Amino acid sequence: MKQPIEMYINGEARSVTVDPYRSLLDTLRGEVGLTGTKKGCDVGDCGACTVIVDGRPLNACLMLAVEAGGCRVETVEGLQASPDQLHVLQDAFMRHGAAQCGFCTPGILMMAKSLLENNANPSDDEIRFGLSGNICRCTGYTKIFDAIRSAARQLQETPA
Incomplete structure (x- = not known):
């Protein structure tokens, strides 16, 4: 039996009705229409579906949508600083050529965002562990490491 849930997705209150077994990933892509979060392995191994839920990066394929009821969910679509300005990480990924096919990029961007919010100047080992x-x-x-280091420097130089 379908259940109504409310979430705050990229700062906007959203109501959806989902089957209790539906993953957050499938709900974001299907019911909400945010297809930036990618479905890779669908078992939590690849990280392509990484989103930030209540400040913590999570694999959206491993979380039921009903578990996200009342939560703040950030997807790659919400990463952009404004409609006219990319987030520092997005810009750094473009400048450093850190995306090839781009399938993993949304998940890596969200994981890197979380990493830099918790560690403004990560070492290479900390980046490696953060993206593991x-x-x-x-x-x-x-190139991904280069982009993250560049974004970290830029964020440190930018006044809050």
Whole structure:
């Protein structure tokens, strides 16, 4: 039996009615229409579906939508600073060529956002550990690390 739930998605209150077994990932993509969050492995191994729920990065494929009722959910669509300005991380990924096919990019961006919110100046080991649940099959991670380091520097130089 379908259940109504309310979430705050990218700062906007959203009401959806879902089957109790429906994942947050499928709900975001299907019922809400936010397709930036990607379905990779659908078992929590690849990180392509990483979103931030109440300040914590999570694999949306492993969370039921009903569990997200009342929660604040941030997706890659909400990352953009404004309609006319990319988030520092998005800009850094473009400048450093950190995306190849782009399938993993939304999850990595969300994980990197969480990492930089909790550690303004991460070491390479801290970036490696922070992204350990996100798999990229194209870049070898060097450009991704360069982009995250660049974004960290830019965020430190920008007054709050």
